[in-house]
Amino acid sequence: MHLVSFIHGRERRLGALLAAPNEHSVVDLNRVDPQLPTDMIALLQSGAAGLARAQSARDGAGPAAVMALQDVTLTAPVLRPSKIICIGLNYRDHAAESNMPIPEYPTVFAKYPSCVIGPGEAIVLPRISSQVDYEGELAVVIGRQAHHVTEAAALDYVAGYMPFNDVSARDFQHRTSQWTIGKTFDTFGPMGPALVTADEAPDPQNLHLRVTIGGEELQSSHTGQMIFSVVQLIAYLSAVMTLEPGDVIATGTPGGVGAARTPARFLRAGETVRVAIEGLGILENPVVAEA
Numbered sequence: 001m002h003l004v005s006f007i008h009g010r011e012r013r014l015g016a017l018l019a020a021p022n023e024h025s026v027v028d029l030n031r032v033d034p035q036l037p038t039d040m041i042a043l044l045q046s047g048a049a050g051l052a053r054a055q056s057a058r059d060g061a062g063p064a065a066v067m068a069l070q071d072v073t074l075t076a077p078v079l080r081p082s083k084i085i086c087i088g089l090n091y092r093d094h095a096a097e098s099n100m101p102i103p104e105y106p107t108v109f110a111k112y113p114s115c116v117i118g119p120g121e122a123i124v125l126p127r128i129s130s131q132v133d134y135e136g137e138l139a140v141v142i143g144r145q146a147h148h149v150t151e152a153a154a155l156d157y158v159a160g161y162m163p164f165n166d167v168s169a170r171d172f173q174h175r176t177s178q179w180t181i182g183k184t185f186d187t188f189g190p191m192g193p194a195l196v197t198a199d200e201a202p203d204p205q206n207l208h209l210r211v212t213i214g215g216e217e218l219q220s221s222h223t224g225q226m227i228f229s230v231v232q233l234i235a236y237l238s239a240v241m242t243l244e245p246g247d248v249i250a251t252g253t254p255g256g257v258g259a260a261r262t263p264a265r266f267l268r269a270g271e272t273v274r275v276a277i278e279g280l281g282i283l284e285n286p287v288v289a290e291a
Contacts, residue, residue, distance in 0.1 A: 002016060159195065
């Protein structure tokens, strides 16, 4: 399923995108089954039974529960994850263009829930930064509580995947050795458009990722090029912290970021950033200047 969170008539709802030829339609799962939660985290907390119920609602939806995508407002699939765990330098070409050594262990930093936005929402360029950059990434969404998970079992704890943009203010990021301050400005966590359930992406290391702005291809890579795979990351992180349903792991960006280009190519007001991942959809966000 391609699960979405959306607003219709001022109400927050849970939905599922329909596949082609009706791919521009969304099923209002709450209309089909009023017992389903309206929040993605609550759905994930209900476990396999909740996801099965959502699947049944999607499959059994009548015309009255199907709406045109243009008539609803998609939000981030997971509006307020308890944790957004980001991995830096997880592609060799990105480490090389950043003049950084290949990491021996995953480089971990955080973004905060206040930075989350959904598809179509604007990335706001802060007045106090002049070096705002894009980073297209594969995001992993945790489906059930995970602690001391083995690599062999790691994918059993994944609810699904989605495109993510680790927007970064490079001037703030590089002020200190700790990157978080440059990573978590408001609007710097675009994600979506949908949480694609794990059964539809059985191998997260076999996905093509592409970032474009105005038709110009800026990043193009394959998740098989990650230094630390999804299962390695889940095992490593869950040995340190308990991962909860709805937690997001942003798995790192490949080469091609704006800061590494000559001349540097930072985001400009009026542009639209497009992060496309094979099978997971396209995340598009316009860029605006802070008022």
